[in-house]
Amino acid sequence: MAEAGKEPLVRLEGLCKSYDAQVAVERFDLTIAKGEFVVLLGPSGSGKTTVLSMLGGFTEPSEGRVLIEGVDVTGLPPAKRPTATVFQDYALFPHMSVRANVGFGLAMRKVGKSERDARAEEVLKLVGLEGFGSRRVHQLSGGQRQRVALARAIAVKPAVLLLDEPLGALDLALRRQMQEELVHIQKRLGTSFVHVTHDQEEAMSVADTIVVMNKGRVEDRGAPARIYRRPASLFTATFMGENNILPAKLAARSGDELTLETVLGRFLLGNSKDLAGLQAGATLHIALRPEQIFPAATAPEDAVPLGQAALAELVFQGTHWRAHAKAGPGGKVPLLLRLPPELAPAVGQSLDLYARPQDMTALTH
Amino acid sequence: MSARRLFAILYLLLALGFIFLPVVMLVQYSFQDGLVPVPPFRGFSLRWYDAFLANDRLIHAMGNSTLVAIASSAVATALGFLAAYGMARRKRRLNLWLQLLLMAPIAVSYLIIAMGLLIVFNWLGISRSLLAVGIGHVVINLPLCFAIVYSQLGEHQANIERAAHDLGASDLKALLLITVPMLWPALLAGFLIAATLSWDEFVIAFLLSKFEVTMPVMIWSMLRSGLNPALNAAGTIVFAISILFVILIELLQARSRRHG
Numbered sequence: 001m002a003e004a005g006k007e008p009l010v011r012l013e014g015l016c017k018s019y020d021a022q023v024a025v026e027r028f029d030l031t032i033a034k035g036e037f038v039v040l041l042g043p044s045g046s047g048k049t050t051v052l053s054m055l056g057g058f059t060e061p062s063e064g065r066v067l068i069e070g071v072d073v074t075g076l077p078p079a080k081r082p083t084a085t086v087f088q089d090y091a092l093f094p095h096m097s098v099r100a101n102v103g104f105g106l107a108m109r110k111v112g113k114s115e116r117d118a119r120a121e122e123v124l125k126l127v128g129l130e131g132f133g134s135r136r137v138h139q140l141s142g143g144q145r146q147r148v149a150l151a152r153a154i155a156v157k158p159a160v161l162l163l164d165e166p167l168g169a170l171d172l173a174l175r176r177q178m179q180e181e182l183v184h185i186q187k188r189l190g191t192s193f194v195h196v197t198h199d200q201e202e203a204m205s206v207a208d209t210i211v212v213m214n215k216g217r218v219e220d221r222g223a224p225a226r227i228y229r230r231p232a233s234l235f236t237a238t239f240m241g242e243n244n245i246l247p248a249k250l251a252a253r254s255g256d257e258l259t260l261e262t263v264l265g266r267f268l269l270g271n272s273k274d275l276a277g278l279q280a281g282a283t284l285h286i287a288l289r290p291e292q293i294f295p296a297a298t299a300p301e302d303a304v305p306l307g308q309a310a311l312a313e314l315v316f317q318g319t320h321w322r323a324h325a326k327a328g329p330g331g332k333v334p335l336l337l338r339l340p341p342e343l344a345p346a347v348g349q350s351l352d353l354y355a356r357p358q359d360m361t362a363l364t365h
Numbered sequence: 366m367s368a369r370r371l372f373a374i375l376y377l378l379l380a381l382g383f384i385f386l387p388v389v390m391l392v393q394y395s396f397q398d399g400l401v402p403v404p405p406f407r408g409f410s411l412r413w414y415d416a417f418l419a420n421d422r423l424i425h426a427m428g429n430s431t432l433v434a435i436a437s438s439a440v441a442t443a444l445g446f447l448a449a450y451g452m453a454r455r456k457r458r459l460n461l462w463l464q465l466l467l468m469a470p471i472a473v474s475y476l477i478i479a480m481g482l483l484i485v486f487n488w489l490g491i492s493r494s495l496l497a498v499g500i501g502h503v504v505i506n507l508p509l510c511f512a513i514v515y516s517q518l519g520e521h522q523a524n525i526e527r528a529a530h531d532l533g534a535s536d537l538k539a540l541l542l543i544t545v546p547m548l549w550p551a552l553l554a555g556f557l558i559a560a561t562l563s564w565d566e567f568v569i570a571f572l573l574s575k576f577e578v579t580m581p582v583m584i585w586s587m588l589r590s591g592l593n594p595a596l597n598a599a600g601t602i603v604f605a606i607s608i609l610f611v612i613l614i615e616l617l618q619a620r621s622r623r624h625g
């Protein structure tokens with residue numbers, strides 16, 4: 001986050017975009033500090049790509065302003081903005097060499113050939129493609145093309161680098177590797193990155209700040225750990241990894257402490273300032289991660305019982321057993337569990353389950 | 366060999382024979398060592414190629430054909446490119462109708478197009494000439510050039526242009542440095558197909574020309590005074606050049622497939 005009183009690098013104010021009657025983005029605000037790695041995370045149709053496109057100048061907002069380095073660039077075309085984009089399909093120039101691709105932005109800025117080539121070589125080295133300058137685009141693998149696209153955008157030293165699902169076309173192993181490299185490159189350059197993805201694991205591995213979007217609105221924003229552990233909405237709770245959602249009723253409150261009534265028992269939750277306005281009797285939900293539900297053998301001391309659950313399905317996944325269980329009276333509450341790998345559970349087996357109230361997140365929407 | 370396979374091979378040979386026998390005959394009898402291009406074949410000779418090369422009218426007509434083919438194809442390719450580019454980059458509701466209108470000449474017979482052009486040219490005061498033939502060939506080839514270029518302008522190409530703009534290119538620079546070179550194979554393919562079709566087109570060339578005529582029209586008018594082996598030689602050359610264009614187009618396509 002930007003220091004108080006200092007203008008942030010990027011400020012998006014009340015951005016709206018609608019196509020005909022369809023609203024793509026609704027009153028979107030965001031500030032990006034210098035050197036911050038921001039990820040816009042959401043399912044397809046959530047408006048994340050539209051926000052990126054308005055930041056890059058490819059889409060004109062219906063309302064709102066885009067400020068970069070304190071300058072209002074809302075009406076400026078992409079060529080006049082201090083942004084550079086890495087496109088999902090890389091959009092490399094197919095008829096040019098790698099060196100000419102990387103040097104293109106500098107050529108447009110009237111930089112001389114020798115200086116351009118030197119800069120291209122420097123940037124190619126940064127992305128791990130030293131010596132690839134004279135290759136043609138069609139001779140490169142998908143991963144290499146991705147790096148060239150990154151190098152081409154970095155070469156013009158943008159104030160903000162925009163990445164539109166840049167790793168979407170790569171296979172899993174390569175994607176993981178590129179995620180790490182992206183972070184290294186970003187930290188080395190100190191450039192702000194805005195990265196769009198629908199992959200929550202990717203978001204967590206690269207972001208300083210995640211902005212969760214759904215249906216054109218911001219659902220949640222913050223550091224990855226906070227968003228995962230304390231999601232601000234039901235959507236975030238289920239979109240960021242797997243979660244169990246239990247319907248609950250507010251039975252009583254005293255100060256910040258809430259007593260919640262569910263079919264699995266009564267739980268006393270603290271630390272819930274967001275729910276200050278809630279009256280007793282209100283309905284809400286509790287989010288509880290699969291790995292935060294314990295069998296008796298590994299339950300921490302401060303865990304409270306959730307009752308018995310019967311295991312319905314089991315899959316061994318190396319670090320844990322992923323299990324579907326039926327809990328509550330009559331087995332009507334489905335629960336997703338991650339049981340320790342050293343346990344030898346069996347389908348049909350009944351387990352006593354426990355969870356810690358401080359792991360539970362109470363959510364109203 | 367099974368009967369089924371035998372039948373398939375026979376069928377193929379018959380079909381190929383039906384398609385190519387007239388051309389084979391034409392080519393063979395252009396080498397006829399005799400005064401008339403009819404069977405029996407009397408032996409191999411290049412005398413009719415000598416006769417063809419010595420015939421100023423035929424050589425001149427071939428020059429006219431070349432001029433019309435190159436000029437009309439260049440214009441058709443340029444106009445087809447601009448139409449395709451404009452339609453691909455500016456999405457409008459009218460696009461579908463525009464596309465139908467642009468493609469319509471393909472469904473109209475050359476005879477009708479030629480008659481229509483005659484009426485229009487008459488009205489505009491353009492006399493029957495090579496220029497008129499060239500305009501006619503632009504009319505019939507523009508839809509092809511448009512379709513070939515339009516098929517190569519997808520969302521990926523749009524992103525490539527966006528990338529150029531993003532890196533600071535003006536509209537003109539993006540067009541000249543990125544779009545045109547990127548579409549070069551499609552533009553060349555359009556040009557070559559248009560040139561092939563213009564090169565041996567007869568109906569429009571016949572109806573829209575007067576004193577200066579193209580090669581097919583010249584061959585036709587000379588045929589009226591009887592079969593002449595020199596015309597077989599001329600026809601063979603027309604055919605050979607068409608084949609050359611087709612081979613070039615095939616090579617081009619093989620190349621762009623390789624480069625994906």
